[in-house]
Amino acid sequence: xxxxxxxxxxxxxxxxxxxxxxxxxxxxxxxxxxxxxxxxxxxxxxxxxxxxxxxxxxxxxxxxxxxxxxxxxxxxxxxxxxxxxxxxxxxxxxxxxxxxxxxxxxxxxxxxxxxxxxxxxxxxxxxxxxxxxxxxxxxxxxxxxxxxxxxxxxxxxxxxxxxxxxxxxxxxxxxxxxxxxxxxxxxxxxxxxxxxxxxxxxxxxxxxxxxxxxxxxxxxxxxxxxxxxxxxxxxxxxxxxxxxxxxxxxxxx
Amino acid sequence: xxxxxxxxxxxxxxxxxxxxxxxxxxxxxxxxxxxxxxxxxxxxxxxxxxxxxxxxxxxxxxxxxxxxxxxxxxxxxxxxxxxxxxxxxxxxxxxxxxxxxxxxxxxxxxxxxxxxxxxxxxxxxxxxxxxxxxxxxxxxxxxxxxxxxxxxxxxxxxxxxxxxxxxxxxxxxxxxxxxxxxxxxxxxxxxxxxxxxxxxxxxxxxxxxxxxxxxxxxxxxxxxxxxxxxxxxxxxxxxxxxxxxxxxxxxxxxxxxxxxxxxxxxxxxxxxxxxxxxxxxxxxxxxxxxxxxxxxxxxxxxxxxxxxxxxxxxxxxxxxxxx
Numbered sequence: 001x002x003x004x005x006x007x008x009x010x011x012x013x014x015x016x017x018x019x020x021x022x023x024x025x026x027x028x029x030x031x032x033x034x035x036x037x038x039x040x041x042x043x044x045x046x047x048x049x050x051x052x053x054x055x056x057x058x059x060x061x062x063x064x065x066x067x068x069x070x071x072x073x074x075x076x077x078x079x080x081x082x083x084x085x086x087x088x089x090x091x092x093x094x095x096x097x098x099x100x101x102x103x104x105x106x107x108x109x110x111x112x113x114x115x116x117x118x119x120x121x122x123x124x125x126x127x128x129x130x131x132x133x134x135x136x137x138x139x140x141x142x143x144x145x146x147x148x149x150x151x152x153x154x155x156x157x158x159x160x161x162x163x164x165x166x167x168x169x170x171x172x173x174x175x176x177x178x179x180x181x182x183x184x185x186x187x188x189x190x191x192x193x194x195x196x197x198x199x200x201x202x203x204x205x206x207x208x209x210x211x212x213x214x215x216x217x218x219x220x221x222x223x224x225x226x227x228x229x230x231x232x233x234x235x236x237x238x239x240x241x242x243x244x245x246x247x248x249x250x251x252x253x
Numbered sequence: 254x255x256x257x258x259x260x261x262x263x264x265x266x267x268x269x270x271x272x273x274x275x276x277x278x279x280x281x282x283x284x285x286x287x288x289x290x291x292x293x294x295x296x297x298x299x300x301x302x303x304x305x306x307x308x309x310x311x312x313x314x315x316x317x318x319x320x321x322x323x324x325x326x327x328x329x330x331x332x333x334x335x336x337x338x339x340x341x342x343x344x345x346x347x348x349x350x351x352x353x354x355x356x357x358x359x360x361x362x363x364x365x366x367x368x369x370x371x372x373x374x375x376x377x378x379x380x381x382x383x384x385x386x387x388x389x390x391x392x393x394x395x396x397x398x399x400x401x402x403x404x405x406x407x408x409x410x411x412x413x414x415x416x417x418x419x420x421x422x423x424x425x426x427x428x429x430x431x432x433x434x435x436x437x438x439x440x441x442x443x444x445x446x447x448x449x450x451x452x453x454x455x456x457x458x459x460x461x462x463x464x465x466x467x468x469x470x471x472x473x474x475x476x477x478x479x480x481x482x483x484x485x486x487x488x489x490x491x492x493x494x495x496x497x498x499x500x501x502x503x504x505x506x507x508x509x510x511x512x513x514x515x516x517x518x519x520x521x522x523x524x525x526x527x528x529x530x531x532x533x534x535x536x537x538x539x540x541x542x543x544x545x546x547x548x549x550x551x552x553x554x555x556x557x558x559x560x561x562x563x564x565x566x567x568x569x570x571x572x573x574x575x576x
Contacts, residue, residue, distance in 0.1 A: 004371045005374055011371075087355030090351050096374050098341075
């Protein structure tokens with residue numbers, strides 16, 4: 001295992017975060033704070049509670065998950081796309097690195113950044129609402145698992161993309177709508193019966209449900225199913241990444 | 254056609270090979286047949302210049318050896334290790350300076366060079382990085398962001414990155430393209446220093462004078478075929494034609510038909526210069542008989558000189574033949 005290389009990639013990627021602190025950390029924290037102000041305080045003050053939880057506290061897991069998914073995807077996709085775009089990817093290809101080590105470096109850094117953003121949002125939420133975390137270890141486990149899984153997904157998008165527009169298409173046109181419609185701001189039990197069933201086809205429902213369970217002990221779907229769905233998506237992403245490196249798809253001529 | 258210097262007639266003993274390419278073939282997904290049955294051996298510690306026109310296959314060959322492009326059929330061994338099976342060993346031996354100036358614009362020189370060392374699996378060694386930067390006159394720029402550097406300085410950074418992990422084989426893909434004369438000279442000096450330290454250098458270049466100046470051996474690749482690999486001195490001796498130039502006194506209006514038919518003569522400079530081209534490898538150069546025939550024809554001259562073909566002329570001739 002070339003751990004020096006993994007560490008080099010990881011530190012290199014994290015250095016970009018510190019260089020662009022406003023964009024990497026401050027921006028998602030600000031936008032999430034705005035969600036708390038608008039949905040939590042302004043609109044939320046007219047909704048007394050959801051399943052016994054104050055509305056402001058109820059949306060915290062969903063908002064963290066929203067940031068976690070978008071940040072994981074954008075960090076990882078940009079991390080691998082940019083070297084492809086400017087041509088410095090040659091160095092990664094010519095280095096004594098296995099694909100596992102490349103993934104560990106890039107995906108590890110992307111997941112670290114998004115977990116950091118998630119934790120900062122969690123801390124920021126305390127400024128607006130009171131909340132408790134029923135299962136803190138499970139909360140961290142869901143946080144890490146989701147960050148790694150969607151960083152892998154972002155990594156795949158970064159390899160697939162051959163222009164900046166494609167880099168944005170999936171996060172903006174797929175992930176954000178799925179997150180909004182996946183129970184970030186409501187319990188799916190609040191939907192009409194038909195839409196409750198349709199919503200179950202949205203994979204983000206399982207992520208948010210499991211994550212919310214770790215906070216308040218209540219979930220839209222069973223925790224086991226949430227965990228299985230997340231692990232299933234992780235396994236799918238790993239399989240795709242393995243195939244990409246085995247074939248050199250979009251990486252090597 | 255494939256050419257293997259060791260199977261051929263190189264004057265040097267088949268020294269310790271560091272790169273051995275056998276029957277390498279590469280066709281891109283587009284259908285472009287980039288390399289055709291390449292056989293090549295590069296010897297440890299030599300400077301090997303790979304020449305060829307644009308699109309000949311130089312960069313593809315280098316890229317496959319370095320792991321950037323997937324190989325087609327055939328095999329490549331670096332220091333006895335297969336580049337696919339033992340990629341960790343071979344890639345840690347190799348350093349690459351690519352043709353394009355591709356740098357991390359927002360990073361500092363120090364960080365980007367240190368990053369490269371880590372990428373190649375080496376622990377941090379600030380003393381080595383410092384030495385590399387000093388050797389390349391980059392030490393004063395170590396804290397500068399790369400985007401603030403000139404093109405020549407960026408090229409030096411690329412070389413520093415390639416040297417950061419102390420490679421034993423260094424590929425320089427057109428390293429002096431677009432750099433000024435002073436930097437070219439600096440780079441040549443650096444290449445010589447590296448070779449003196451035991452590093453094998455494989456150099457591709459468009460500047461034939463660079464190959465002529467630097468290389469121990471020369472390979473010529475054209476349309477994906479390695480058409481020649483030869484010791485540079487032997488190549489120039491073997492393929493180099495010589496020219497005898499006579500300063501005529503008095504000038505001639507035209508050559509006598511008998512002389513024009515018998516010799517490869519060219520009259521120039523308003524009839525004051527007569528040039529005779531001859532083959533150094535021929536049994537008879539024809540100089541003695543030419544001088545005798547000139548005397549018999551009453552053509553006098555006040556001075557004479559000889560000149561050998563440059564590597565550039567040899568290269569152009571080879572590529573034209575292959576066209």
